[in-house]
Amino acid sequence: MSCIEFEVVADVAASAAVFLEMDFEDDGTSEFKQLIPESHWAKVTFNASAPLGYRSVRFILRKTGAGRAVLAQIKATSGSGCTKPLPATGRELGQLCTEPEQCASDVCEVFMLESAFKVCGECADDDACAQDLRCGHVRGPNAVHTACVPVQQESGALCDSDEQCQSGRCSQLVTDDSTNWFPKEKVCSTCASDDDCSGDQICGLVPANLGTARGCRDRQETKLGEPCQVDVECESGLCTQHLCAECDSTHTCAEPSNCKGYMGATGLLFVTGVALCVDPSGHASGEPCYDDADCSSHKCSAPELRCAQCFEENCDQYSTSNCVLRRQTPGTCR
Numbered sequence: 196m197s198c199i200e201f202e203v204v205a206d207v208a209a210s211a212a213v214f215l216e217m218d219f220e221d222d223g224t225s226e227f228k229q230l231i232p233e234s235h236w237a238k239v240t241f242n243a244s245a246p247l248g249y250r251s252v253r254f255i256l257r258k259t260g261a262g263r264a265v266l267a268q269i270k271a272t273s274g275s276g277c278t279k280p281l282p283a284t285g286r287e288l289g290q291l292c293t294e295p296e297q298c299a300s301d302v303c304e305v306f307m308l309e310s311a312f313k314v315c316g317e318c319a320d321d322d323a324c325a326q327d328l329r330c331g332h333v334r335g336p337n338a339v340h341t342a343c344v345p346v347q348q349e350s351g352a353l354c355d356s357d358e359q360c361q362s363g364r365c366s367q368l369v370t371d372d373s374t375n376w377f378p379k380e381k382v383c384s385t386c387a388s389d390d391d392c393s394g395d396q397i398c399g400l401v402p403a404n405l406g407t408a409r410g411c412r413d414r415q416e417t418k419l420g421e422p423c424q425v426d427v428e429c430e431s432g433l434c435t436q437h438l439c440a441e442c443d444s445t446h447t448c449a450e451p452s453n454c455k456g457y458m459g460a461t462g463l464l465f466v467t468g469v470a471l472c473v474d475p476s477g478h479a480s481g482e483p484c485y486d487d488a489d490c491s492s493h494k495c496s497a498p499e500l501r502c503a504q505c506f507e508e509n510c511d512q513y514s515t516s517n518c519v520l521r522r523q524t525p526g527t528c529r
Contacts, residue, residue: 199252200274201241203266205234209334210262210351210368210406210422216255217243225255228291230338231266244277260380261368261400261422261437262407286315289337304341316341331359334406350410351403352383359383364391366409368400369424369437384409399428400437419471440470448472455489478502 199217207213216225227243245252254271258264285299286292291314292303298315302323306314317323317340318330324343331344332353339353347361348354354365360383368380385391385408386398392411400422401410407422417428417439426432429439433446442454452472477491482502487493490502 197245198274198277199243199245199271200276201243201254201271202268203231203239203270204236204268205231205239206236206263206265207231207234208260208262208264208407209233211258211260211264212334212339213264213266214255214257214338215241216257218253218255219245219249219251221251221253230289230336232336233334242274242277260407261424263420263422263438287337288316288342289314289335289340302341306339314338314340318343329359348383349404350383350385350408351405354381354383366398368407368409382406382408386411397425397427399424435470438470441472442470451475480504 201215203215205213213231215227215229215231217227218225229241229243231239256266282297284297286297287299290298291312292298293313295301295303297303300315300317302316302319303313304316304319306312314337319341321329324330327346328343329346330341331348332339333342333344334353335342344352347359349361352360354360357363357365359365362383362385364384364387365381366384366387368382368384382403382405387409389397392398396411396413398409399412399417400407401412402408403410409424412428414427415430415432417423417430419429419431419439419441421439422437423429423434423439424437426434428434431439431441433440433443435443435446442448448454449472452474454470455473473489475488477493478489479491480502482490487495489495492502492504494503494505495501496503
């Protein structure tokens with residue numbers, strides 16, 4: 196294929212950065228890199244030109260940030276609407292660069308602090324911004340890039356010092372090494388550790404206007420599939436790769452259920468979602484699933500990732516009436 200079309204149904208929070216990469220010839224160098232934008236169960240499509248005469252390609256999905264990122268119905272097919280390679284000049288904010296001359300803004304700066312690569316940005320230092328602004332980092336449609344931002348920002352904004360936050364606290368969002376694919380983000384938060392909280396509360400991950408931040412919250416308050424930092428935050432009592440889960444490589448499910456959605460061999464949570472205990476005999480309509488085999492009907496409906504009685508296109512196999520899609524019971528024939 197000279198043109199590859201990548202399609203995915205995505206539910207990606209603003210506090211998560213998910214990248215699709217393609218490494219042609221599997222030589223360790225990704226020739227194509229694209230940020231999957233913030234979305235809520237939307238179909239996202241990318242096209243990429245493939246080099247002539249390539250023999251193999253490795254598809255790579257990378258995630259950073261503690262926000263929720265769920266991908267479903269992933270597929271790569273032959274396409275006809277390929278985007279052109281990055282232009283020599285005039286590149287957009289967040290696009291990869293090596294020299295300022297490649298960017299429309301004439302600014303080529305590091306992706307984030309301690310990052311190994313650069314992207315086009317709005318500013319190189321505070322002198323490029325108005326008096327009441329500073330040069331910081333923001334999340335853009337292509338990637339995180341530099342931009343002129345308020346001197347002090349609200350909770351969830353990217354930061355690198357306490358002075359840059361209205362709360363006076365710039366906290367590392369993820370405080371362990373389990374998701375170290377990219378440099379760890381620091382964001383404006385209301386706490387940095389449990390010592391900053393009152394009573395029996397803990398400093399965990401909380402939603403904020405500009406993404407996920409750290410904030411004081413009650414123990415075992417976080418729902419299944421929501422961002423977390425430690426086990427005691429979750430109702431389930433288990434935080435697996437910063438999502439409240441039911442199982443992982445060491446916390447097994449009660450027989451005969453199996454743990455789905457967790458890659459125990461690498462210790463990384465696959466981006467299809469939170470790890471759940473799935474009964475091999477098949478879940479009933481409306482219960483969670485990852486693939487058709489998880490359902491007694493052998494039909495796992497996307498984007499809900501719930502077992503269905505039918506799919507809209509083949510409902511007549513089960514009923515002479517229409518297939519009605521409902522969130523509580525996806526794909527119910529009636």
